[in-house]
Amino acid sequence: MSMDAVFRALADPTRRQLLDSLYARNGQTLNALCERVDMTRQAVTKHLAILEEANLVTTVRNGREKEHYLNPVPINEIAERWIGKFERHRLDALSDLKKRLEREEP
Amino acid sequence: MSMDAVFRALADPTRRQLLDSLYARNGQTLNALCERVDMTRQAVTKHLAILEEANLVTTVRNGREKEHYLNPVPINEIAERWIGKFERHRLDALSDLKKRLEREEP
DNA sequence: TTGACATGCAACCAAATGGTTGCATATTAA
DNA sequence: TTAATATGCAACCATTTGGTTGCATGTCAA
Numbered sequence: 001m002s003m004d005a006v007f008r009a010l011a012d013p014t015r016r017q018l019l020d021s022l023y024a025r026n027g028q029t030l031n032a033l034c035e036r037v038d039m040t041r042q043a044v045t046k047h048l049a050i051l052e053e054a055n056l057v058t059t060v061r062n063g064r065e066k067e068h069y070l071n072p073v074p075i076n077e078i079a080e081r082w083i084g085k086f087e088r089h090r091l092d093a094l095s096d097l098k099k100r101l102e103r104e105e106p
Numbered sequence: 107m108s109m110d111a112v113f114r115a116l117a118d119p120t121r122r123q124l125l126d127s128l129y130a131r132n133g134q135t136l137n138a139l140c141e142r143v144d145m146t147r148q149a150v151t152k153h154l155a156i157l158e159e160a161n162l163v164t165t166v167r168n169g170r171e172k173e174h175y176l177n178p179v180p181i182n183e184i185a186e187r188w189i190g191k192f193e194r195h196r197l198d199a200l201s202d203l204k205k206r207l208e209r210e211e212p
Numbered sequence: 213t214t215g216a217c218a219t220g221c222a223a224c225c226a227a228a229t230g231g232t233t234g235c236a237t238a239t240t241a242a
Numbered sequence: 243t244t245a246a247t248a249t250g251c252a253a254c255c256a257t258t259t260g261g262t263t264g265c266a267t268g269t270c271a272a
Contacts, residue, residue, distance in 0.1 A: 007117050010116075012259090029218075031217090031218065039262090042262075045220075045221095064270065065218065065219085065269095070192070072192035076192070079185055079193060082122075083184070083189070085129065086181045087181070087182050120230085136248070137248065145230090145232090146231075147248090148232075149232075151251095152229095153230085169239060170247070170249070171239090171249085172248080214271100215272090216269100217268100217269080217270080217271100218267100218268085218270100219268080220266075220267070221267095222265090224262080225260100225262075226261085227258105227260085227261100228257105228258080228260090229256100229259080230255100230258090231256085233252105233255105234251105235250105236250075236251075236252100237249080238247100238248080239247080240245100241244100241247095242244085
């Protein structure tokens with residue numbers, strides 16, 4: 001579960017929309033997910049494959065249907081391991097930036 | 107400051123590395139940032155432009171040098187507005203997934 | 213069993229991406 | 243003033259990306 005795969009998966013607006021869709025209603029099939037998006041089923045399949053590879057979506061085969069489930073764990077890990085450290089020092093960096101800007105502009 | 111620009115900016119490992127570098131030492135010049143990365147200065151310039159466009163980096167011109175400062179605000183907003191909602195229901199989704207998996211596999 | 217439905221797979225294509233090289237401009241220091 | 247330094251800009255290129263179309267496979271229901 002590489003962090004790079006997760007970031008790249010989240011980079012596309014369609015894929016974020018798919019995650020939003022699963023967040024609203026978990027366990028949707030491919031066809032159900034296609035209804036909310038204006039592109040071919042095959043394109044959605046590719047997006048879902050990328051989300052699966054990033055471990056952001058898990059699938060369960062149910063007969064001829066395939067249910068898609070949101071897996072928030074990688075997002076949580078990004079938030080904790082990478083975003084967290086920037087948040088932690090947010091105010092420090094901001095005040096630092098402010099100081100610098102004030103020093104430059106008379 | 108579109109969320110899409112921020113996500114796409116974060117998608118590239120080199121750009122994340124540049125943010126890490128600025129996190130370690132804020133206010134570095136272009137040349138300083140180039141030293142830690144194995145590519146041409148012009149390539150780094152492009153990456154920094156994308157980070158600037160996403161408002162993740164702010165620059166201050168200082169004579170013939172240009173200082174680069176990390177701006178953690180957009181990351182913070184992502185964490186709050188988008189990642190937060192997945193984190194919030196992380197356990198719910200996990201237990202839901204677990205239930206489903208148990209229902210499928212005898 | 214057969215037709216309809218849900219998904220899988222592959223070839224193809226345009227556009228975006230990430231990198232290069234080459235040259236121009238602006239500022240500092242000797 | 244002149245040479246070195248720091249950055250800017252543009253053209254170009256290979257690869258990746260995001261989408262398409264066409265067809266194959268597997269499963270349910272009548």
